[in-house]
Amino acid sequence: MAPTNRSDEELVARATAGDLESFNQLVRRWERPIFALAYRTLGREEDARDVVQDAFLRAYRGLPRFKGEAKFSSWLYRITLNLCRDWIRRERRAPIVATPAGTDPDTFADEQVSPATSVEELVGRRQMSEAVAQAMAELPEDQRTAILMKEYHGLTFQEIADTLQCPLSTVKTRLYQGLSVLRRRLERRQAEQASLRRATWEGTS
């Protein structure tokens, strides 16, 4: 087994020269982030898994043409986003809202990670996860992608610009607009929920 602390650049060079284990290492290192990106873009596990498989096969085939001008991860993200875009166009619809499996509080109780986490907190977190997924799915694609890259993959503005091949100022504009829309939608939802809770409380007291 080869050392696992090699940089992406070293592994790419070795894989390009025919070292299969180096490419396997790149896959092990990047499969989880690539799956997360595909899942949050498409909203369905099965499709995300297909995209992951296809992305690495394409990356593997494209290694001889990868010149290292961008980071390997940026290149891989771009391949993944292109595959997701193809998928969305092919299906001719917006991303599916990924809903957590089950909404039964009894099921949630089994998932408590610490005794301090109440069922109510767990339910609240699930609902927030769903609300975020819903709000993100409704964003224009370019704003959603910029937020995904920044918030869930920790890329710098410049790295996002490199990945999406667009100007730095465009990245910032998309991010800002996307965050502003999300903020309004999530605040509105929280206000609605608060009012619903009040109504329920008044109805039962």
Next chain:
Amino acid sequence: MCDEREPLLAYLYAESDPDERRRVESHLESCETCRDELAGLRSVREDLLAWDVPDHESVWKPFTPARPVWSWRDVPAWTMAAAAAVMLALGATGTVVANALVARSAGPAGPAPVLMAAGVPVASGVHDAKPVVAIAVTLADLAALETRVLDEVNHRAQPTSARTSLSSGDYDKLLAVMQDLNNALASSRGDLKDLKARVNDLSVTVAQLAQSQQGGR
């Protein structure tokens, strides 16, 4: 500064240079509007943390080294035709997309294709353009290719002197065919899980063969 959102955004993500950071901090001390704006953006960032991704098992079959040697004459004829057609389409248009349909039953003329893939030039519009290449793959074709490829993987113990090694260009064509099949499957409808799994497995194996062939030079 209230009209400039870029400095505030850079400050939010700690990407300001020191001078800009000081300028933003100084502004925030005196501007309630921007303080509220920043608090709102921080709050939405916290909300975003709630969006979980389900655990998933790896979908990747690790590459393992193999040293295959085989002959084009053992590859089904449709593969050669498809490879040539795909390469032609790639050369003419830069790229292709695949549309697929699944035949419902075997016709009287022979085994039904399980998959028909039509490459369409993207540049001129997916829906308007006429297909420039079409391949039809029967289950027998797929099985023949699977057998041949698997045989190749397991064939290392046999004498190789009578066999002719493929060029890397040949492998590129074969890989292109696999890509085309994958694309066609991805865009097709119906329950094709088994077929997808078979073509995916075959793609990985072909990629391994191609890579080990390249490495063996």
